[in-house]
Amino acid sequence: MKKSVFLGALTAAGLAAGAAAAGTLDDVKARGKLNCGVTTGVVGFGAPDANGEWQGFDVGVCRAVAAAVLGDASAVEFVPTTGKTRFTALASGEIDMLARNTTWTFSRDVDLKFTFVGVNYYDGQGFMVPKELGVSSATELDGATVCIQTGTTTELNLADYFRSNNISYEPVPIETNAEAQQQYLAGACDVYTTDASGLAATRSAFEDPTAHVLLPEIISKEPLGPLVRHGDNEWGDVVRWTLNALIAAEEVGINSANIGDLSAAPGNNPEINRILGTEGNLGEMLGLSADWAKNAIMAGGNYGELFEKNIGENTPVGLARGLNAQWTNGGLLYSPPFR
Amino acid sequence: MTTLTDPPKESFRLSMLIYDTRYRSTTFQVLALIAFLILIGWLISNTAQNLAELGKEPSFRFLGEPAGYDINQRLIDYDSQSPHLRAAFVGLLNTLLVAVMGCALATVLGVTIGVLRLSKNWVVAKIMTVYVEMFRNVPVLLWIVLVMAIMIETLPSPSAFRGADPEATLKVFDTVALTNRGVYVPEPLFSRSLGDLHLFGNSALNFNISLDLALLVAVLVAGLFVSGRIKHRADRIQEATGERPTTWYLRLGVVVIPVVIVLIALGFHLGYPELKGFNFAGGTHMRNSLIALWLALSLYTAAFIAEIVRAGIMAISHGQTEAAAALGLRPKRIMNLVVLPQALRVIIPPLISQYLNLTKNSSLAIAVGYMDITGTLMGITLNQTGRELETVMLGMLIYLIISLSISLVMNWYNERVKMVER
Numbered sequence: 001m002k003k004s005v006f007l008g009a010l011t012a013a014g015l016a017a018g019a020a021a022a023g024t025l026d027d028v029k030a031r032g033k034l035n036c037g038v039t040t041g042v043v044g045f046g047a048p049d050a051n052g053e054w055q056g057f058d059v060g061v062c063r064a065v066a067a068a069v070l071g072d073a074s075a076v077e078f079v080p081t082t083g084k085t086r087f088t089a090l091a092s093g094e095i096d097m098l099a100r101n102t103t104w105t106f107s108r109d110v111d112l113k114f115t116f117v118g119v120n121y122y123d124g125q126g127f128m129v130p131k132e133l134g135v136s137s138a139t140e141l142d143g144a145t146v147c148i149q150t151g152t153t154t155e156l157n158l159a160d161y162f163r164s165n166n167i168s169y170e171p172v173p174i175e176t177n178a179e180a181q182q183q184y185l186a187g188a189c190d191v192y193t194t195d196a197s198g199l200a201a202t203r204s205a206f207e208d209p210t211a212h213v214l215l216p217e218i219i220s221k222e223p224l225g226p227l228v229r230h231g232d233n234e235w236g237d238v239v240r241w242t243l244n245a246l247i248a249a250e251e252v253g254i255n256s257a258n259i260g261d262l263s264a265a266p267g268n269n270p271e272i273n274r275i276l277g278t279e280g281n282l283g284e285m286l287g288l289s290a291d292w293a294k295n296a297i298m299a300g301g302n303y304g305e306l307f308e309k310n311i312g313e314n315t316p317v318g319l320a321r322g323l324n325a326q327w328t329n330g331g332l333l334y335s336p337p338f339r
Numbered sequence: 340m341t342t343l344t345d346p347p348k349e350s351f352r353l354s355m356l357i358y359d360t361r362y363r364s365t366t367f368q369v370l371a372l373i374a375f376l377i378l379i380g381w382l383i384s385n386t387a388q389n390l391a392e393l394g395k396e397p398s399f400r401f402l403g404e405p406a407g408y409d410i411n412q413r414l415i416d417y418d419s420q421s422p423h424l425r426a427a428f429v430g431l432l433n434t435l436l437v438a439v440m441g442c443a444l445a446t447v448l449g450v451t452i453g454v455l456r457l458s459k460n461w462v463v464a465k466i467m468t469v470y471v472e473m474f475r476n477v478p479v480l481l482w483i484v485l486v487m488a489i490m491i492e493t494l495p496s497p498s499a500f501r502g503a504d505p506e507a508t509l510k511v512f513d514t515v516a517l518t519n520r521g522v523y524v525p526e527p528l529f530s531r532s533l534g535d536l537h538l539f540g541n542s543a544l545n546f547n548i549s550l551d552l553a554l555l556v557a558v559l560v561a562g563l564f565v566s567g568r569i570k571h572r573a574d575r576i577q578e579a580t581g582e583r584p585t586t587w588y589l590r591l592g593v594v595v596i597p598v599v600i601v602l603i604a605l606g607f608h609l610g611y612p613e614l615k616g617f618n619f620a621g622g623t624h625m626r627n628s629l630i631a632l633w634l635a636l637s638l639y640t641a642a643f644i645a646e647i648v649r650a651g652i653m654a655i656s657h658g659q660t661e662a663a664a665a666l667g668l669r670p671k672r673i674m675n676l677v678v679l680p681q682a683l684r685v686i687i688p689p690l691i692s693q694y695l696n697l698t699k700n701s702s703l704a705i706a707v708g709y710m711d712i713t714g715t716l717m718g719i720t721l722n723q724t725g726r727e728l729e730t731v732m733l734g735m736l737i738y739l740i741i742s743l744s745i746s747l748v749m750n751w752y753n754e755r756v757k758m759v760e761r
């Protein structure tokens with residue numbers, strides 16, 4: 001007992017020591033590198049490409065933050081995390097922020113002591129089954145074996161959904177998306193369930209994506225977004241407004257093609273001027289340079305460009321904008337004003 | 340008798356604590372103890388302070404809240420509305436299940452391989468050497484993942500059993516289904532069941548004991564006891580008269596006949612697996628995660644046990660074997676009556692630590708999604724509640740208790756087999 005208390009205390013002390021250090025923004029600047037937690041590999045959202053370079057929609061947020069803070073979009077140390085390890089990594093200070101399709105929930109925000117700075121993808125949990133099973137609705141899945149990533153909200157939604165529909169299932173808990181893919185393709189489970197965007201991304205990597213269908217039921221709300229630790233509001237603001245800058249840039253029409261011209265001199269749209277730092281001192285308020293938002297947008301383009309490049313309809317993942325369109329186009333994306 | 344002169348009385352000076360050899364070691368021990376206690380105190384206060392700053396004071400109240408997740412392998416009743424404590428209990432039972440199954444198989448395999456490694460047959464001995472070296476020198480996690488991968492990739496999925504002309508069929512007279520989701524074997528059923536004994540009421544730790552099973556075990560134990568008495572009597576007669584009465588049919592009878600009678604009385608029959616919907620229904624489902632973990636842990640630990648057994652046998656002087664042979668004992672009797680009982684003295688203590696290793700290694704279960712105590716309490720519960728410190732400490736405490744219990748039982752057994760010094 002004595003030994004276990006000692007070791008436990010040691011672990012906890014290690015965990016807490018990192019968390020106690022305040023001033024993440026200063027730490028990142030001093031380090032010259034942003035430690036960003038990402039997924040272990042979901043095509044389109046965050047995965048290394050053939051050259052070992054991390055690419056993807058969530059990765060784009062990491063790069064934008066690095067560009068805003070350090071002026072260099074490549075100054076990111078990507079730390080792959082699983083559904084289980086991500087929160088410990090963030091709480092312990094191993095990573096400065098987490099951009100890994102993580103659902104914003106009450107208990108994670110309040111009880112786990114994290115600050116979700118916004119939503120970069122409005123998602124919902126879906127089911128994928130092989131076409132040959134002939135299943136057209138999730139309510140027909142009585143008795144099915146379901147592969148599920150452990151340590152996620154999807155695990156709880158799944159239990160709730162099957163319980164409320166009074167049907168049984170056999171859960172097969174799995175650590176990473178890659179293992180789930182292997183088991184699902186080998187037929188060790190009938191169904192794979194996770195966020196619908198993740199399913200589309202996973203399916204796009206299959207040899208024959210057309211042999212698998214996504215069922216129409218979306219059984220939960222999954223607002224996915226980047227998060228930071230509680231208690232460091234300056235750093236939270238930096239990440240929050242970097243994300244907002246990407247969203248607002250699309251709304252007001254700043255993209256990687258015209259950003260050079262727009263930032264050269266103040267134009268006649270004051271909002272664009274304030275975002276790009278040609279007017280006002282928003283960057284200074286954040287503790288960053290005046291061109292922070294310009295750097296963030298130049299890192300990978302505005303929100304819409306990031307979306308189209310990584311997960312849009314012309315990519316293998318092939319997701320429609322849907323809920324993730326600008327509010328002006330009937331979607332939910334709505335950045336508070338830059339003022 | 341000589342009279343000792345009292346040593347001259349000297350006054351105690353502080354410097355003597357270091358320069359006087361009588362006090363020096365005590366001084367250093369006290370200093371080391373103080374330093375150690377300060378370190379522990381610092382760690383504890385640091386932890387408490389940092390957790391308080393984070394607003395996460397240690398609390399075990401989460402154990403009473405509904406877990407919210409499902410577990411596939413449950414030895415007791417459990418659903419997603421059960422509290423976290425019950426989920427941990429389900430995990431604990433799964434840990435114990437794989438540990439007991441693993442220790443049993445590892446012992447059988449290990450003893451066999453250890454004896455065979457000493458075989459005079461060159462080929463057999465070399466094959467066993469290759470086995471031992473192969474398993475001992477590769478991390479057990481890789482074996483677990485490998486066995487799992489083999490099961491998933493080579494066995495057919497349940498859908499292959501479907502249709503008029505299925506690709507796969509049931510094995511062993513249509514009673515066993517080998518699938519990549521696990522093995523379905525016939526389950527014992529009782530048509531005139533005695534029901535269950537419900538223990539611990541409505542608490543989170545309640546569980547049922549099947550009275551049928553309890554009765555069977557009781558009858559079996561009683562039969563074995565009577566059989567032991569018969570053997571005892573035969574020994575006595577042999578010592579008195581030199582003639583050993585034939586008792587094997589008696590001894591077999593008192594064990595088998597009552598068990599068969601009880602089975603018939605309870606209406607024993609087998610339930611066979613049957614393809615229903617997505618999966619097989621009926622029969623006992625041994626999930627591939629359980630089988631992969633069980634086989635890998637057993638095969639790995641068996642390699643170590645084989646070496647322990649070999650060492651134990653080789654520790655018995657060859658003179659013993661020759662002396663026994665000179666008395667006219669056959670080789671098999673020499674092994675059973677002379678060598679192994681003495682070898683056990685050498686074998687048992689390291690065997691304890693192998694059992695402990697196997698139990699602790701079972702915490703690698705999460706690699707194949709086996710829901711043991713690490714997977715439930717220190718996995719999903721930790722993740723859903725964010726109580727890292729509490730769950731990990733609780734988990735360590737549980738492993739400590741399991742390990743100490745194994746040590747206790749094995750040390751008691753060791754006391755019994757160890758040589759009585761005269």
